[in-house]
Amino acid sequence: xxxxxxxxxxxxxxxxxxxxxxxxTPAFAQSRSLRIINDTNAGEERDGFIEVVEGFQExxxxxxxxxxxxxxxxxxxxxxxLVADAPDICFWFSGNRMRTFVERDLFLDITDFVQEQxxxxxxxxxxxxxxxxxxxxxxxxxxxxxxxWYLSNVFDEMGLTPPEDxxxxxxxxxxxxGMGLVPMTLGTKELWPAAGLFDQFSLRTVGLETxxxxxxxxxxxxxxxxxxxxxxxxxxxxxxxxxxxHTSFTWQEAAALLGRREAAMIxxxxxxxxxxxxxxxxxxxxxPFPKIADIPRFEDFxxxxxxxxxxxxxxxxxxxxLEYYYRPENLMKTIGPAGAVPPRNDVPAGDNPLVNQAVEAxxxxxxxxxxxxxxxxxxxxxxGLNGFQxxxxxxxxxxxxxxxxxxxxxxxxxxx
Amino acid sequence: xxxxxRSWLWPTIFILPAVILFGVVIVWxxxxxxxxxxxxxxxxxxxxxxxxxxxxxxxRDPQFFTALKNNVIWLVMFMLAxxxxxxxxxxVNQKIAGMRFAKSLFFTPLVLASVAVGVVFTWVYTxxxxxxxxxxxxxxxxxxxLLSDPDLVTFAIVGAALWPQIAxxxxxxxxxxxxxxxxxxxxxRVDGAKxxxxxxxxxxxxxxxxxxxxxxxxxxxxxxxxxMISVMTQGGPFGSSSVLAYEMYEQSIFSYRFGYGAAIAAVxxxxxxxxxxxxxxxxxxxxxxx
Numbered sequence: 001x002x003x004x005x006x007x008x009x010x011x012x013x014x015x016x017x018x019x020x021x022x023x024x025t026p027a028f029a030q031s032r033s034l035r036i037i038n039d040t041n042a043g044e045e046r047d048g049f050i051e052v053v054e055g056f057q058e059x060x061x062x063x064x065x066x067x068x069x070x071x072x073x074x075x076x077x078x079x080x081x082l083v084a085d086a087p088d089i090c091f092w093f094s095g096n097r098m099r100t101f102v103e104r105d106l107f108l109d110i111t112d113f114v115q116e117q118x119x120x121x122x123x124x125x126x127x128x129x130x131x132x133x134x135x136x137x138x139x140x141x142x143x144x145x146x147x148x149w150y151l152s153n154v155f156d157e158m159g160l161t162p163p164e165d166x167x168x169x170x171x172x173x174x175x176x177x178g179m180g181l182v183p184m185t186l187g188t189k190e191l192w193p194a195a196g197l198f199d200q201f202s203l204r205t206v207g208l209e210t211x212x213x214x215x216x217x218x219x220x221x222x223x224x225x226x227x228x229x230x231x232x233x234x235x236x237x238x239x240x241x242x243x244x245x246h247t248s249f250t251w252q253e254a255a256a257l258l259g260r261r262e263a264a265m266i267x268x269x270x271x272x273x274x275x276x277x278x279x280x281x282x283x284x285x286x287x288p289f290p291k292i293a294d295i296p297r298f299e300d301f302x303x304x305x306x307x308x309x310x311x312x313x314x315x316x317x318x319x320x321x322l323e324y325y326y327r328p329e330n331l332m333k334t335i336g337p338a339g340a341v342p343p344r345n346d347v348p349a350g351d352n353p354l355v356n357q358a359v360e361a362x363x364x365x366x367x368x369x370x371x372x373x374x375x376x377x378x379x380x381x382x383x384g385l386n387g388f389q390x391x392x393x394x395x396x397x398x399x400x401x402x403x404x405x406x407x408x409x410x411x412x413x414x415x416x
Numbered sequence: 417x418x419x420x421x422r423s424w425l426w427p428t429i430f431i432l433p434a435v436i437l438f439g440v441v442i443v444w445x446x447x448x449x450x451x452x453x454x455x456x457x458x459x460x461x462x463x464x465x466x467x468x469x470x471x472x473x474x475x476r477d478p479q480f481f482t483a484l485k486n487n488v489i490w491l492v493m494f495m496l497a498x499x500x501x502x503x504x505x506x507x508v509n510q511k512i513a514g515m516r517f518a519k520s521l522f523f524t525p526l527v528l529a530s531v532a533v534g535v536v537f538t539w540v541y542t543x544x545x546x547x548x549x550x551x552x553x554x555x556x557x558x559x560x561x562l563l564s565d566p567d568l569v570t571f572a573i574v575g576a577a578l579w580p581q582i583a584x585x586x587x588x589x590x591x592x593x594x595x596x597x598x599x600x601x602x603x604x605r606v607d608g609a610k611x612x613x614x615x616x617x618x619x620x621x622x623x624x625x626x627x628x629x630x631x632x633x634x635x636x637x638x639x640x641x642x643x644m645i646s647v648m649t650q651g652g653p654f655g656s657s658s659v660l661a662y663e664m665y666e667q668s669i670f671s672y673r674f675g676y677g678a679a680i681a682a683v684x685x686x687x688x689x690x691x692x693x694x695x696x697x698x699x700x701x702x703x704x705x706x
Contacts, residue, residue: 248563
């Protein structure tokens with residue numbers, strides 16, 4: 001060991017250290033800049049958002065650095081960047097998924113800004129989606145109303161009418177099967193569409209209060225009061241209401257059967273229109289899931305939202321941007337195309353029939369949930385999604401599946 | 417001073433960057449993973465020490481054994497790749513017109529990303545619209561929904577994954593066949609060896625090293641299988657095609673259970689260690705013989 005050798009080694013180490021830090025560019029806080037990460041998948045919404053950002057740059061003179069991440073990849077990326085390298089604006093889901101970050105102080109409390117702008121007046125009840133402990137942690141964007149969808153031209157050709165109650169539903173299954181149609185097409189390859197059905201049966205039988213208690217881990221999955229959910233569901237499964245081998249299909253492939261005149265209905269959100277041929281798009285019609293128990297109408301109405309990370313470098317500029325983005329004409333540029341319901345009630349009625357149908361339908365809804373995997377703990381949701389998919393293939397395993405879900409619930413929420 | 421130490425100093429300097437990189441990226445990460453597996457951690461908040469609780473839960477979880485069983489299926493089925501690769505290599509190694517074209521056809525799957533292979537095979541397997549369904553319906557039969565059958569789904573995915581793997585083994589053997597000693601083959605001919613005998617006693621012994629590499633890489637590839645499963649079934653239906661690597665990903669990323677995921681990773685690491693140890697010991701021995 002000579003000294004020279006020492007210093008050489010040291011120099012090498014130092015060199016390695018230098019390159020490593022050079023890779024992570026130092027963030028010099030500039031007074032008027034803004035970083036936005038957006039997870040919108042390609043399409044009109046994305047172009048609309050670029051337009052909004054360009055408009056904001058012009059109006060405010062702020063330098064905006066905008067990057068897009070793939071929607072699915074973003075779900076994992078957000079956990080890194082909120083902690084390590086936060087942008088000034090990011091997009092997420094409201095409800096329980098938002099709670100995950102709020103509880104860890106990763107989203108900025110923007111209550112004062114929301115009140116200043118008078119948003120509570122134009123948002124009405126929708127504001128509850130971004131409210132935790134009476135504080136607002138983001139702004140709601142597009143609302144997705146879930147339910148049954150069919151092509152009205154196909155129904156007219158075949159002389160079908162959408163079922164309104166349970167007996168009607170079972171009759172509809174027999175009628176459409178007799179015509180060689182799949183009564184309800186379904187793709188559970190990505191698991192979550194099965195959870196949407198669970199929500200439908202739950203909201204139609206036990207109602208919103210019990211449903212939300214289950215979502216919050218306050219009711220056991222093995223609780224006998226949940227039985228009607230699975231009894232009705234099983235009745236439909238055994239009647240052959242759903243697409244065979246649905247675990248092999250994505251929702252897009254399943255929805256394609258509507259356009260091919262091979263299926264009657266699908267239970268999803270208005271975004272199903274992206275899987276319908278252009279010629280049939282204008283016939284896509286919403287109908288609520290049939291009534292089962294004699295209770296008020298509750299629906300899944302999920303909201304996405306926009307947030308300022310707690311560690312954002314330019315929170316003030318971010319608020320400026322939100323104010324610009326939240327003007328009705330700008331907001332509609334990004335949420336209009338997918339048939340989502342605008343969160344503000346002062347948005348002029350558009351010509352999108354999907355939006356108008358949903359707005360109309362929401363008038364008679366007593367209360368809304370978000371969606372199974374947005375309302376409950378993510379760990380619970382993963383187990384639930386798998387369990388519901390299994391139930392739809394092997395309904396006879398109901399008790400074992402619920403037993404397993406209850407074990408997961410106990411691990412997460414503890415004893416009741 | 418410099419001159420006296422030159423003999424070992426230069427190699428040290430050249431090897432140092434690789435050692436540092438490997439130490440930080442591989443060794444340190446592995447140790448950190450083991451450390452995390454002894455905690456309950458959601459990837460964001462504080463880590464809570466739970467000792468071996470994660471492992472206890474793991475060995476009580478039927479899903480873990482499903483994944484383990486699938487890993488074994490992968491390992492066994494994947495061992496078809498070296499012999500099939502050899503067979504194809506022998507086939508295309510002949511000097512016949514058009515063999516070049518055939519070679520490149522067999523070579524194709526290697527240049528495709530495995531994700532692309534997975535997507536294409538998913539389309540083949542899709543009931544109602546897929547190639548398989550169309551082929552069956554041409555004969556008036558209905559194709560089995562391979563990716564929906566809990567018992568067949570893993571075999572269906574391995575079938576897709578074998579395609580590029582066989583091509584890979586074929587390339588290894590083609591390279592090996594080019595290095596055969598002409599003298600030995602000539603000597604074999606003089607002794608009257610033909611066909612099967614020639615292959616068994618003259619050609620194969622010379623391909624021993626290639627076979628070893630093909631088997632080792634195939635085994636490790638089978639244990640690493642993740643991308644195909646992620647693309648084709650996401651572990652479904654209801655977890656029946658999951659393997660340890662996918663289970664680890666699902667638990668960490670979707671269920672926010674990094675400690676539990678790390679415990680699964682540790683188990684996978686131990687299984688891999690058996691193969692890697694065997695591989696390394698062979699390599700070391702081969703080097704000592706030289």
